[in-house]
Amino acid sequence: MLSQLLVRDFRCFAEAKLALHPATTLLVGNNAQGKTSLLEALCVVLRLQSPRTSTRTDLIRFGTRSCLVEASLGDHQLRFAQSATTRRLAVDNVVCTRSPDYLQSSARVVWMDHSDMLLVRGGAEHRRRYLDFAAAQLNPGYLHALRHYERLLRSRNHLLKRDAVINWRQADAYAVALEEHGHFISQCRAQLAESLTPHVNTAHAALSGGHEIAQIQYQPGFDPNGLAQQLRDARADEERTRTTAAGIHRDDLQLLVNDRPASAFASEGQQRSLSLALKLAQVTTLTQATGSPPLLLIDDVFGELDHTRRRALLNALPQDTQKVITTTSVDWITGDFSPDGWQYHVDKAALGPLVPVGSRL
């Protein structure tokens, strides 16, 4: 369980320290006061990833040179520090040079925010990121393999664009390396999609109150029998487009409601339920795979939902997960939903005193 968070020169915060309730901590405030930044700090210190940026220096408060995030997680003290050039990690004051060692002492996380609709409506890159965030938490070598694959892909694409006459020998050598790393990632994504699918269906039914069947299907972006050969066969195509024609960077996750693609046929309400269900399914899958529930970080989701869906989501949220929730208003906290927990008011990058959940500003 997470009990403390300290941030220094992180986003808009010079310094802030908060105590996290074992059940629910609400961060309440107007727009642009710093709520999401605190949630992001939790994600960064626990998973070394931000849902908002892949440029780590974005996290450093403007005009300062480095940022610090510390968290107390069970018996462990996690520390993440980022300067213009260097990231420093420590667990219990012992420096970690390898992120897998650090992540071993950390907790799993599921992030929910209003952009989750893009999982259903947006491009395949949103669905790949969805798979990657969970797969990296289940397979220690996943992120390393993915980053390696991405570097190889950039190099191969650069090679394809660089010369008028393509050096196919070198391109083929890259293709063999892409196949090696891509195969592992593809296997992890396929397994994850299979584990997620029954939970997506259950959560979707709970949220929509209907009898529709929601399914997800992993669609590899390459021929599973051999990427290197497939790329050799695609030379004419690659000569024209000057980009790698197949691979896990072309993977997708097909989302179906009653056997039809959700992006084309589901109503807006069904799409919203499905996007929430995808995240709730991550919670169940991570819990089953690891034996303990992940931390749920929920950024401004409740204000976006209509009354029925909000109530359904509140009922569907697992009871035994620790939750940190940001919101601009506590109007949705009523007699039949007032979670066990406490609340902070966030105003101009400063935290107010701890108050009971549902307290008006």
Ligand SMILES: Nc1ncnc2c1ncn2[C@@H]1O[C@H](COP(=O)(O)OP(=O)(O)OP(=O)(O)O)[C@@H](O)[C@H]1O
């Ligand atoms: N590196 C940074 N240094 C200083 N300020 C930053 C930095 N990055 C973002 N900000 C500012 O921090 C402020 C708080 O942003 P944040 O997204 O945390 O607000 P929020 O309370 O979650 O707002 P909303 O409810 O609109 O999502 C914004 O004004 C943003 O411009």
